[in-house]
Structures are given as structure tokens and as C-alpha cells.
Amino acid sequence: MERLGKRSVRAIVVAAAATLAITGCSGQSLEGSGDKTDATGEQITLKVAFWGDMGLDKLKAAYEKDHPNVKIVLNSGEYNAQHEDLQKKLVAGNGAADISAVDEGFIVQFRSQADKFVNYLDKGGAEFEPKYLPWKWAQSLSPDGKQIGLGTDVGGLAMCYRSDLFKKAGLPTERDAVSKLWSSWDEFIEVGKTYTAKTGKKFVDSGTNMFNPVLAQQPVGFYNEQDQLQMEGGPKVAFDAAMKAINADISADLASFQPNWDQGFKKDQFAVLACPAWMLGHIQDTAPDQKGKWDIAAIPGGGGNWGGSWWTVPAQGKNTDAAVEFVKWMVQPAQQIEVFKTVGNLPSQPALYKDPAVLDYKKEFMSNAPTGQIFAATAENLKPQYLGKKNGPTRVAVENVIRRVQEGSLKPEAAWAEAIKEAEKASKA
């Protein structure tokens, strides 16, 4: 120490401490995928990663009963975190779950890394192709023709509304009458103005939740099939609708899926919510005491798709064959209907839309709305949209511009130019 001198010791301390800088940024710890082989060599553990509630609890019990050597571990996490985790494990080369759910918003990102997943076509998956909606099958197909996912659900759009709040505002409460109120988004905004004028409360949760469903209804989204940014088409229509809603002062300006939004449910801060089938489960979990207060009407402007997932099997897993078997079992009609009844996720196999079990189903929580009929009808009218590689970041960038308008830090007139600028930046990032 003496020889080094005080100065150099301090310099070393500074250097060593600063190295913490970089190392502090490293990612999450790796976990094993939990594959355990018993002494008998038979026991298999399959870890399934997904988000929210995909209605797997009952399926797990049933499958384990029929396959005593298979143990299924369910790992539900946060939507973005699960996708990010999968991406990190793919880079690391191990640690991914045996089966991972991937959402529409991320499928393009993962299908461009198709060699890291089991190709279902190598495992006899081709038999499933005719059963699926053609665009659902195509979305998880890699450019070189590998199928990395078997579809679970699609997110056909409807409009959920609070019939109790509608009643207070003197609006119709029957779902057919409500659907007739808004055949277009302009009419929808007019209804919102009436509601806000009568009650003093906001109508929609946020400008971004106007933007997203309207965008989903456009024939072309952010990107065309050549992966070029097309802001003047669909995005412009959707952006204008969002600006109209903000200017009409009917938006509560809450960020979706965040604590303030959840609180907004409980404090009646908004009365409508664009809801794909999978949103029903979310409403039910967030506001369980609002049973019977929600109902479902048609969405303005016709169909549209928002979200929907696939089951993928990362190739790094030790029991990929068993995992593929389980996925094939999960996408069978009986299981898909079971999931639909438990959480409301709408299957992506059109044959099921004719199935009496789906058509006759009424969702008790949503005032006994015939969710089967409603969502089956929207799903068949879907105009699938191509989602580019950079769709996710571009959406975030444009949503941020809408948020700035809501926060008052950006004038609505200047917003569109800013949205184009930010979207272009995101498309090149």
C-alpha cells in the first residue's frame, strides 16, 4: 500500500468503483428451465411462460392426469417482461421456458429468429394449417417458411361499456341500442360529448385507446408488406380520431395497463373501453366488483384485430418433443373452448365459431352478453393487417406524441408533424 502511494490507491478505488457502472447494467439472473429427469428416466417437467391469465389451470390438471410422467409448471408474468425474458434467454442460449406464449406485437421479432425455435412443420404441424384462420397461420410463419407458433387466440374487437354509467347519463343501455348509437367513430365521439356534458366525467380512458382500435381497422397499419413506413394512410386516420377525442375533452388521459388506469376502473373515470376478447379477463380481474355493470356492444367502424397469441417452443429446451405434444393438445377444439369459457380468449380456428358451445355461451360478468356470438362475428369479418418488424417501437413513439398532447406540452395542430418525425426515428432505430 505504501509503495503504491495514496494517490494511486484512490485512483484504483475510483476505477474499481466506476467499473460497477457497467456491471450494474447486466440483466436478470438466469434460471434453469426446470427439466428434471427422475431416476426412472420418465419424469418430465414442462415450464410454460405466458402473461395474465390464459385459462391454463384446468388444462394443466387434466393433462397431468392423462400423462402421469409429465409435470407442468405455469409461469405467468407481466406481458412485456415475459417477451423480453424470452428474447434474453434466446441470446443466452439456455434458460428459456419449454413453451413460451408470444403475442401479435412480438411475433415478427421472433419469427425473424426462427432458427431458435422448433419448426412445427418438422413435427407434423402441417395438419393444423387448414384449421386456422389463414392470416393467423401466416403471421407466425418465418420468411423462409418455418412455422414457429401454433395460434391460441385472436383479438376481434368489440366495445365494452358501463351500462350503469350510461343509464345515469340518460343514454340507452341495451347492447343493440348502444351499437346503433355509433356506426362511425365520429358518432362515437358525439356520444362521448353528450355523456361528458351530462355527467361531468370523461368518456374514454385515453387518446391512445382511440388510436389503437382505429388503426387496427385500417387495411394498412404502420408498415406495408415491404416493411416501409406508411404514415399518411391508416395511422393518419387513427391519429386524427385520437386528436378529435382529445379536443372534445372526453378522454381521461390514463395510460393503459398501469396503476392509474386500474384505479380509473374503480373510480368510474371512463365509461367505455375498446375490448378485444382477451380484455374481458382483464376487466374481470381489475374490477371484480363491477360484475353486471359492464356490457358489450359493436365497435364503431366494423371489425379489427388487437392482439392474440401463439404457443412457441424454443429449440434450446431439453424436452421439445414433449412440449410440442402438449401444445398440439392445447390447441385442440375441446381445450380451446374450455379456455374461451374460463377467460374469454377467442380461438383462432374458424370451425369453432360455429360450435354451439361457443355460440350459446353467455358471459355472466358482462351482463350475460353472448360473447361467443359477438366475438365470432367480429373475427370472421377481420381484415388482417401486416405488422412490420418495427411495429412495436413505432407504436410506442406515436403513442408518446399523443400523450404529449394530452399533457398539454404539444399543440394538437403541431402533433401530426411530430408523430411522423418520431415514427420515422423509431423505424430507423
Add this chain to the structure above:
Amino acid sequence: MSLTQLRPAPPHDPSPPKSPGRIKLWLYRFDTKSVPYALIAPFFILFGVFGLFPIVFNGVVALRNWRLDDPTLTGWAGFENFTKLAQDEDFWNALGNTFGIFLLSTIPQLLLALLVASILNRKLRAMTWWRIGVLLPYLTPVVASTLVFAVFFSRDYGMANWFLGLVGFGQETPLDWRAAKWSSWLAIATMVNWKWIGYNALLYLSAMQTIPKDVYEAAAVDGAGPWRQLWRITVPMIQPVVVFTVILSTIGGLQLFNEPMMFDENPQSASGGSDHQFQTIAQLIYKVGWKDLNLGYAAAMSWALFLIILIVAGVNALLTKRIGGDR
């Protein structure tokens, strides 16, 4: 019979010390020469694996193309990532935010810690209770406390706005803390200060307790008040600890991630507010790496941050020495 008589112990016949065997000698030498190194080795091994290797690997990645969404784009990029960095508005914006929040948090934090420590250094009732008490914020998991603060600073039902209303600054439209740079920086700096004041105060306190009391007594006789004693005696005498805390808070401040991340309305976008008004560099690195999936560029940013911290920590250490009156 005399009690004082001491009988000398019978002469003990000391057997001549055995010449130690070779093995023993070797063991002895091993003990004195090598064991200290062996004992300190785990640190360096761990540092090598979790510190040095990531830095070097980051440096290599920074010079390469590595995009997760485009596996075909690989190979060496040279300094392309770094030249891109120099022209990246987002990077400079994040750098500005990071320094802004860093100044707003570190300076009040260390000054207040000094005050708290000098108060705790007096005779107080329930002294241990107070001393443990100031450490409690440090023990709280950062995610938990940040979530609470995020609600505290929320627009619609936040307590911060309620307080503002109480003291007469209530506004017609409630203040949206996240919307502007100044308010978001202030909110984030508050979280950082809350967490680290107690920790730094305890470090200062332990250093203060090594200062001999007579120095203060002499100063008091010469007519120095408490304030003067603090700045003329305490601070210079605990200067090494002050340097240490300055370096630590520089590192912590420039790597700020959790607080701005959790403070955001939409944390998963990692955009640090709708207009990146409070996006820090660590957040930007995360966004570029895991949202834009550009690992090469993210690695270049990490290295840039590393160098910036190295420089700033060095400058701060020098400055602190000057202020402390070292030379």
C-alpha cells in the same frame, strides 16, 4: 516463613527446537506468503467474472454489429456505433437529464446527510433508535418505495398535489409531475434523496465519532460556533469518507435507472416520459438494447457511460479534496 519469598521455578530443560520438517516449513511459508492472496482471491475472481469480463465483452460488442431483429447483420462495425452516438439527439438528451437529476439529488443529499450526521452525533434521547431510523429508507426495496412515490406524485389523486393545494399553490388543473422536465426531475431527485440521505449520514457519523473531542473543545474555547465547527473541523477531518460518498453517489446518480423507470406512466416503453423528459442514460441503454434490439449500439452507449462516470468520479474526487482543504 515469609510470604514474600518467591521460589524460582525449577529450571526447565528446554529441548532444543526441532528443526522443522520440510513439509512444515513449506506449510509455514505457504501460510505467510500465499494464504493472504488465497483469501483475497475470491473477490478478484468474482470481479473478473462479473466485472472485468462484462466490461471487456461490452467493449467487443460495441465494435460489432449485433441486431436481434436482423440476424444477417453481423461482423465488425469499427467505431460506427460511437460516431452514431455523437450525433444521437436521444443520447445527449439523456445525458442532460442524467446530469440534471444527478445534481438535483447528489448535492442536497450529501449536505443534508452531513447535517443529519452532525445532529445524530450529539447526545440525544433514544439515540440508537434515531440512528437506525435514518437507515430505514435505505432498507426499503427501491421498487416498492418508487411505486409509492409514483402514486404520491400522480396527477389525479396524488398527495404531492394535495400538499401544494394546502400551501396555496393549488391549481385549476392539477400539476402533471411527469409532463415537464423540471417537475419530473424534482420528483425523481426526491426519491433518490429520500433513499440515500440516511445511508450517507451513517457513514459520516461513523467518521465523526473518530474525531477527538478536545479538538472541538479547543475550538469552542476560541469562540467557534457549531456551524463553524462543522465546516472547519468536522468536514476536513472526515474528508476521506466525504470523497468516498461523493464517488459512490456519482456512480449511483449517473446510473440512475429504477426511479425514472418506475416513475413513468408506461414503464415498459422505457421512454422516460412522453418526450423523453426524464429518460436517463441507463434507461436509454436498456431501450436501445431490448426494445430496439440493437445490442451493438447499446454496448457502445454502456462504454460511453463507463468513461463518463470514470471522468466525473475522478473530477468530483479532486474537487472534494480541494473543498475539504486537503492542500
